[in-house]
Amino acid sequence: MNLRHDxxxxxxxxxxxxxxxYGQIAHLLGLPHHARQVGYALYQVDLDSEIPWHRxxxxxxxxxxxxxxxxxxxxxxxxxxxxxxxxxxxxxxxLRRFGWRPAWLQTSEKP
DNA sequence: AACCTGACGACGC
DNA sequence: GGCGTCGCCAGGT
Numbered sequence: 001m002n003l004r005h006d007x008x009x010x011x012x013x014x015x016x017x018x019x020x021x022y023g024q025i026a027h028l029l030g031l032p033h034h035a036r037q038v039g040y041a042l043y044q045v046d047l048d049s050e051i052p053w054h055r056x057x058x059x060x061x062x063x064x065x066x067x068x069x070x071x072x073x074x075x076x077x078x079x080x081x082x083x084x085x086x087x088x089x090x091x092x093x094x095l096r097r098f099g100w101r102p103a104w105l106q107t108s109e110k111p
Numbered sequence: 112a113a114c115c116t117g118a119c120g121a122c123g124c
Numbered sequence: 125g126g127c128g129t130c131g132c133c134a135g136g137t
Contacts, residue, residue, distance in 0.1 A: 039118035
């Protein structure tokens with residue numbers, strides 16, 4: 001399958017109340033150095049899609065902003081807060097608390 | 112084919 | 125820890 005499809009498939013596994021990073025998604029797919037491609041793929045997701053695109057943030061635990069998002073980054077924050085995720089004063093998420101830890105990493109299983 | 116553009120990240124100061 | 129640099133690579137022009 002193509003890259004975008006793989007990315008979408010994996011993002012759907014991020015559980016409610018947790019977040020993953022762009023680089024983490026790329027690594028889980030066995031594609032290091034493809035973090036930017038993850039961001040590019042998510043940029044193209046329809047806002048009303050089933051894909052929980054809002055559960056992906058950058059490695060610093062912050063929502064990545066861009067003029068081209070036309071405010072969807074704001075919507076991302078609302079959605080995450082609605083799921084119980086907390087932001088600190090600098091708009092950062094504590095990845096130790098809210099970072100996704102896929103179960104299959106410990107059980108040597110794959111989705 | 113060459114060049115440009117990023118929802119990124121590791122690293123050095 | 126904040127901030128700039130540099131490396132990355134799929135897609136579009």
